[in-house]
Amino acid sequence: MMNNSAHVLPRDKGAAPLDFVIAVMAFLAALALGASLIADRAAAGWQSGLAAKLTVQVLPPETGDANAGLQAQIQAALDVLNATPGIAHAELISDTDTQALVEPWIGKNNLVSEIPLPRLIDATIVPGEEVDVAALTQKLKQAAPSALVDDHSRWIGRLGALAGAVRYSAYAILLLIAGATAAAVSFATRAGLSAHHEMVELLHQMGALPSFIARTVEWHYFISALMAALAGTLVAAVLFLGASGLESFGVEAVPFLPPLSLKWTEIPWLLAVPAATAAIAWATARISVLSVVKAIY
Amino acid sequence: MVRFENVGMRYDAGPEVLRDVTFVLEAGSFTFLTGLSGAGKTTLLKLIYLAEPPSRGLITLFGRDLATAKRTALPALRRRIGVVFQDFRLLDHLSAFDNVALPLRLAGKRVSDYARDVEELLSWVGLGDRMNSAPPTLSGGEQQRVAIARAVVARPDLLIADEPTGNVDPEMGARLIRLFSELNRLGTTVLIATHDRTLIETARAREMRLVDGRLVELRASAA
Numbered sequence: 196m197m198n199n200s201a202h203v204l205p206r207d208k209g210a211a212p213l214d215f216v217i218a219v220m221a222f223l224a225a226l227a228l229g230a231s232l233i234a235d236r237a238a239a240g241w242q243s244g245l246a247a248k249l250t251v252q253v254l255p256p257e258t259g260d261a262n263a264g265l266q267a268q269i270q271a272a273l274d275v276l277n278a279t280p281g282i283a284h285a286e287l288i289s290d291t292d293t294q295a296l297v298e299p300w301i302g303k304n305n306l307v308s309e310i311p312l313p314r315l316i317d318a319t320i321v322p323g324e325e326v327d328v329a330a331l332t333q334k335l336k337q338a339a340p341s342a343l344v345d346d347h348s349r350w351i352g353r354l355g356a357l358a359g360a361v362r363y364s365a366y367a368i369l370l371l372i373a374g375a376t377a378a379a380v381s382f383a384t385r386a387g388l389s390a391h392h393e394m395v396e397l398l399h400q401m402g403a404l405p406s407f408i409a410r411t412v413e414w415h416y417f418i419s420a421l422m423a424a425l426a427g428t429l430v431a432a433v434l435f436l437g438a439s440g441l442e443s444f445g446v447e448a449v450p451f452l453p454p455l456s457l458k459w460t461e462i463p464w465l466l467a468v469p470a471a472t473a474a475i476a477w478a479t480a481r482i483s484v485l486s487v488v489k490a491i492y
Numbered sequence: 493m494v495r496f497e498n499v500g501m502r503y504d505a506g507p508e509v510l511r512d513v514t515f516v517l518e519a520g521s522f523t524f525l526t527g528l529s530g531a532g533k534t535t536l537l538k539l540i541y542l543a544e545p546p547s548r549g550l551i552t553l554f555g556r557d558l559a560t561a562k563r564t565a566l567p568a569l570r571r572r573i574g575v576v577f578q579d580f581r582l583l584d585h586l587s588a589f590d591n592v593a594l595p596l597r598l599a600g601k602r603v604s605d606y607a608r609d610v611e612e613l614l615s616w617v618g619l620g621d622r623m624n625s626a627p628p629t630l631s632g633g634e635q636q637r638v639a640i641a642r643a644v645v646a647r648p649d650l651l652i653a654d655e656p657t658g659n660v661d662p663e664m665g666a667r668l669i670r671l672f673s674e675l676n677r678l679g680t681t682v683l684i685a686t687h688d689r690t691l692i693e694t695a696r697a698r699e700m701r702l703v704d705g706r707l708v709e710l711r712a713s714a715a
Contacts, residue, residue: 205585397581402571403598
């Protein structure tokens, strides 16, 4: 005996392959979504790290006493930097660190100490403040003509473009997966309705509204898709958490790339995958049923 | 209640199954539709219970011209019609109770409102002890009675039955006709397609006969 509008049509016994397809789709969608979250976080980290710094390069003067000239220009540049609003402090990178920077190219020998190397000044910007780079460049040019300012804007721009590319690629993948899921559910719904065509026709004949017939089908697909997508997403979440576990033991999943793990606070974002999948399945099933019923007189 | 004017019907590019059919079923009338197999009885019934649109002619149902009625208006008209299909068309995955209750569920009623009516009706047709059985486990006669109970449970304005006593013994046949007569007495218009001469003679109702797709009035007087 029934007390609601469910189960007027029988459940498809052959729906397991669809559930598997949906689970795989959800797994891939969760991976794409997780990748976009990781890319966003990594790009934001790099950008904030670079944006908080300025590098000033002071080249040795080409004429006169190179060392004395260089020291004078370094001091002048340091004075300008320390007097610039928004700069927390400026620090000359030591001789040893400078030589260490060029060591991979020149090697470790006496030659390094004899070459007049440019010197680098690392300036830290007060968090939340901005430095007028154009004005600073102008001032430095007057105080230390051979000083060059690098505010990392080129790198920040490139990193932003990289993060955008990863994010939009992930969106494109999510869209493709959503389309494929809708197509699979549409195919399964129509196949199911075709198998139960006589029953659908009977309900229609008895005066059932198209929305009633749709309701008998759509919730079945909603629940099935939700469960299958939850399973797929769970596997993806376990992978991300597993990567996090490995990283905490010092294992680097992919060298040079940022950690492939999601934070606990980011895991709930993955729940958007089963929610969206179930919504897509529900809407697709409903549209399919309504179009089939519409074709009957 | 039902008016046909010069109605013709053909399936796709085939020959005309019904030709210039014209008749009126008055509200509260009781009519038999007879004719040899292939004469077009089932097609005529399909046109009345809105399973097919006619190829030509005019059909008026419950005062609505079907040619101008919107599609969205048809479900409400269909719910006013109870149909006993020749092949029963029960839902095999539902119990006898749930099959009979289906029109009431479609009308939006709750199980607590209709459970007693459904149980009483199933008892009346002799299936009080088979309420929870699925149709495949019932005999042909039992399935036919479930189909009849489903058609009458919502007290339709129009009852259409295609060979409703074909699978039951004469005693149960007479009992079912009493059920139809009782419904008719309460105001339901009844149209029964049958070959059963005994049934027709017992009820002494109006008889329309189809011969090669044309309608012939054999007996106009109601019982």
